Amino acid sequence: MNNVLVEMRQLFVQYLQTEKNYSSLTIEHYVNDLEHFFVFLHKEGVTTVEEVDDIHARLYLVQLHQEKYARASVSRKVSSLRSFFAFLNREELRLTNPMSYVLHPKKEGRLPHFFYENELEQLFLACEGTEPLNIRNKAILELLYATGIRVNECTTIQLRDIDLTMSTLLVKGKGKKERYVPFGGFAQDAIKIYVDKSRPLLLKELQHTSLFVNHQGKPLTARGIRHILTKLVENTTLTASIHPHMLRHTFATHLLNNGADLRTVQELLGHAHLSSTQLYTHVTKEHLRKTYNSFHPRA
The missing domain is CATH 1.10.443.10 (Intergrase catalytic core)
Incomplete structure (x- = not known):
């Protein structure tokens, strides 16, 4: 993984730990989502977050559907990436959020199972x-x-x-x-x-x-x-x-x-x-x- 992306990820993790007080399990989900996205960026020849645009965001969504991710998983990954780029915006590490152009897929309307x-x-x-x-x-x-x-x-x-x-x-x-x-x-x-x-x-x-x-x-x-x-x-x-x-x-x-x-x-x-x-x-x-x-x- 590109050293610049690794550094960005680490800054984001510190933010989730210190400011958001998220649990280790929640942070692990964020990290996994980011790493999956970074692998996609590597295949696309993208090496910095400044290069990511709305076209990359849409192509990534296409890849998720091709890999047959459930709607709930796609929704979570999009949400994770939105939070990541929103953090970069706040830190003035980039000006726009490419994930804001991606439609957030609705989760499947499953009712929770319970015991009688x-x-x-x-x-x-x-x-x-x-x-x-x-x-x-x-x-x-x-x-x-x-x-x-x-x-x-x-x-x-x-x-x-x-x-x-x-x-x-x-x-x-x-x-x-x-x-x-x-x-x-x-x-x-x-x-x-x-x-x-x-x-x-x-x-x-x-x-x-x-x-x-x-x-x-x-x-x-x-x-x-x-x-x-x-x-x-x-x-x-x-x-x-x-x-x-x-x-x-x-x-x-x-x-x-x-x-x-x-x-x-x-x-x-x-x-x-x-x-x-x-x-x-x-x-x-x-x-x-x-x-x-x-x-x-x-x-």
């Missing part, structure tokens, strides 16, 4: 048992469903972040933003049993304060949680695949289905914009429509 209550019961039954890993898995499942936290937020929980007396969790979210989320009695009991009985056995001789640990006693990773949930589904009669975000979707959908107001759900989820939470109102409306069509005599 009877499906959740199967998951909870799948992690019943007295073995330390069973106890840990139940605590993870209860907490994810009780709070709607992201899987990355779950892996960063420290023992001091859990208040079992007040049944609240301090969550460190995106952009280093913190929020307190309450949880109910089922999650409280599962976590208390895990912390008192299971975690010390799994921890062995290691000493750290991460709440959830793997079978080696090390802090549990996001990949580890995904593996745990996949194995739980395999021990049920459920046919759908699972990803941790489904529990977050389920948390929000069940709250709205049972009468929670949108602003409260927004705060619990840690959404910066209400529009992100409003997606779940479409889920609940779709659920109502299907129920109506299934049971009304003249539907």
